[in-house]
Amino acid sequence: MYAFPLAASGTVNNIMSLLQQLNVIQYFFTVCPSPCDSKEVTLKKVISSRVPVIEWLSHYNWKHDLMSDIVSGITVAIMHIPQGMAYALLANVPAIVGIYMAFFPVLVYFIFGTSRHNSMGTFAVVCLMTGKAVLEHSDPVYFRSLDTIPMSLNTSTGYSPMQVASTVTFTVAMFQIAMHILKLGAVSAVLSETLVSGFTTGAAIQVTVSQFKDLLGLRIPKFKGYFVVYQTLHAIAENIGSANTAALIISAVTISVTSFNNEVLKPLVAKRSVFPIPIELIAVVLGSTVSYYCNLADNYGVRVVGDIPQGLPSPELPQFALIPAVIVDGLTIAIVSYAVTLSMALIFAQKLNYEIDSNQELLALGLSNIVGSCFHCVSICASLSRSLIQQVVGGKTQVVSLVSCSILVVILLWIGPFFEPLPKSVLASVIVVALKGMLLQVKDLVRFWKLSKMDALIWLITCLSVVVIGIDIGLLAGVAVSLVAILALNFRPYVCLLGRVPSTDMYVDLSRYRQAKQIDGVKIFQYSGGINFATRNIFKASLYELIELNPQKELAYRTKLAQKLENGEDLPKENDVHKITKLKQKVNFNMKCVILDFSMVSYIDPSGISMMKTVVEGFKKLDISVYVCGCNDPVYDMMEKCELIKTLKPSLRVFQSIHDAVNCSSSLFGIALDGGHI
Known part of the structure; x- marks a missing residue:
């Protein structure tokens, strides 16, 4: 044995x-x-x-x-x-x-x-x-x-x-x-x-x-x-x-x-x-x-x-x-x-x-x-x-x-x-x-x-x-x-614009639901995932792409266009009414408010807060208010610690739900929903 x-x-x-x-x-x-x-x-x-x-x-x-x-x-x-x-x-x-x-x-x-x-x-x-x-x-x-x-071998040394x-x-x-x-x-x-x-x-x-x-x-x-x-x-x-x-x-x-x-x-x-x-x-x-x-x-x-x-x-x-x-x-x-x-x-x-x-x-x-x-x-x-x-x-x-x-x-x-x-x-x-x-x-x-x-x-x-x-x-x-x-999915978050289902307080993806209607003057942007140093630029780029507005580019364009209008340079001919009207619309579009649905944002770090400041300040220069809604406690606490709300108020406001934010925008900017009241 x-x-x-x-x-x-x-x-x-x-x-x-x-x-x-x-x-x-x-x-x-x-x-x-x-x-x-x-x-x-x-x-x-x-x-x-x-x-x-x-x-x-x-x-x-x-x-x-x-x-x-x-x-x-x-x-x-x-x-x-x-x-x-x-x-x-x-x-x-x-x-x-x-x-x-x-x-x-x-x-x-x-x-x-x-x-x-x-x-x-x-x-x-x-x-x-x-x-x-x-x-x-x-x-x-x-x-x-x-x-x-x-089981054993006496001649082995290993x-x-x-x-x-x-x-x-x-x-x-x-x-x-x-x-x-x-x-x-x-x-x-x-x-x-x-x-x-x-x-x-x-x-x-x-x-x-x-x-x-x-x-x-x-x-x-x-x-x-x-x-x-x-x-x-x-x-x-x-x-x-x-x-x-x-x-x-x-x-x-x-x-x-x-x-x-x-x-x-x-x-x-x-x-x-x-x-x-x-x-x-x-x-x-x-x-x-x-x-x-x-x-x-x-x-x-x-x-x-x-x-x-x-x-x-x-x-x-x-x-x-x-x-x-x-x-x-x-x-x-x-x-x-x-x-x-x-x-x-x-x-x-x-x-x-x-x-x-x-x-x-x-x-x-x-x-x-x-x-x-x-x-x-x-x-x-x-x-x-x-x-x-x-x-x-x-x-x-x-x-x-x-x-x-x-x-x-x-x-x-x-x-x-x-x-x-x-x-x-x-x-x-x-x-x-x-x-x-x-x-x-x-x-x-x-x-x-x-x-x-x-x-x-x-x-x-x-x-x-x-x-x-x-x-x-x-x-x-x-x-x-x-x-x-997992990292790739974080760099490809689910983003969409939300629309309102008429006569309800429900807001769903406009690209998926035909009954949903976009509210005039209001863009509701939903982002799923965390906002950190690695994804902050993805958040910003996705937001600008979906609402079809980049504040920095818009401001630069407005400045350049205003100078041209003032100096009378390179303007369309007087009989080209369509082009003149289009230029005026570029300067005076009707967007009043951007609502950020944070109900699916799991967390945000200081780098993300810094990006948020840049975004809100950019919209502020265009007289566009930014409302954040549905954020969880950790996200809200980080916004408070970084004094995001305190610094940018009233351009940035926080609401419990999308519907609350929409109600506020409707009252402040006189926006009608469904042709009547909310």
Whole structure:
């Protein structure tokens, strides 16, 4: 049996010392979350807010919920076995690590998590991202054996795959705990639905391509760096002639049977029972049995899982010296795993009418990964398929996880070696079939294209970057394009002129509603967005363009025209009455008031206020009043602080609504509306 270098007692002391140095323990027990900021805060409230299991387990309905949770826990444990082993191989660590991930960190999430239905453990995308880091930073000697990834190798002087994986997990944990302390849960907002869909679709394609070699039984090296999909497909094309027939048959049978179950049997069974057929576990058990009795590895050259240690591993601290090398991987995995986990938690919370604490979820993930890193686990994440099954089968609380862990510990202690002869082609088949849902997200591109060309562009760039270049670059490209899109939208605000619906106090976009009428002598300009140093010129240019008047240009034109009229220069001929009338109208147009609808202005900064002063002063020289209406409190407060109203009154006035401003202009300038009264 493989044993980790450090004894358990020494490790615990080292971990406690490290946490004390990071002030984690002091923060954990002394800082009260925002709901408890009152004089009645007690130690019990602080601890229960940090350790949610104390609160919900004390109110657990043992009679009503226990049996449902037990049944759901058994079902989830059955799913953990094939998925855990399969996804662990994606992370380039031994298959048994997937079972470790379903045990150690899940127990911690049971204590600190706030979602009742998230099934934590392996997740394909997170495992693939970790596998990239493992391949880059592990000693190449560990991957010279193409059949198995050894648990240890005494002749190596570099880092083992499990050491790299645990260090990445620890780095992820540090980022998540730091985000919790700084209350940065909103950072997941940068991962929009569009970006996540494109990212996971691209990652699913990468995962699928990475499984081709096991599906075909090919012995090709693992590639690292960028353009891995191209390199893998090129190597497969060069070696396709040496495909293993036995592995190919196993893959075809496994994929066919599992697909038939998912597409045909599962819907039929669902009508009669909430318990799905554990087809993945059946495939794994049958694959191991057939491989053992037929000796597929020796007789047919089929690659198998190999050594699976029996019993629980001894804890070992991560390789702290490796942290600087994997810090970027840790940050990206921390954000992705949190975003996926929070999304799943919010879906179930909304569906079943309960609340979750997004910031507490960061703490739960961070602490789970700290414990997991001591047992060489990959970073955990919520699984869509397992979480759905957990809820559909009847799971009520995280007691499901406790039941699942109880079953998995039996696997770890006694049954693990049974899966040693399991063909890797079976696990590859399980992965490919499980990824069908994510692969079909490619249809989202059509939906996004119909709804928003910008969203479709974000999806396409993210997905293609992940597939063509790599996961980290793809995520970075997606975030960058999303931020650029947000900035672009800020530089293209929605602006319009409003008109009055006759005999009402409603004012709507003149270009969209035929019934709306523009009020003589009044221009009502609506602007949507913030007014700041970057958008102030856009506001001014849009205003001048829509009302067809630029005060500066108009004043210059008037001055020049007045001089010509006074000197009699370049005037039209006396009989050209039309031209003379047009010149007079240029000087004496009938605009009396410009109303600025600020109901959709979210904020304004001092630069925006400075621009407003310029605009109002320009209109003042033309004897045109400016009314601002519908502004929110922060916008009004900024106008007050900058003394905009005080300085420019009465040329600038503020009203509660557009209708109030129109009423005032009607009274002051004798403007008739609808041919009568307002």
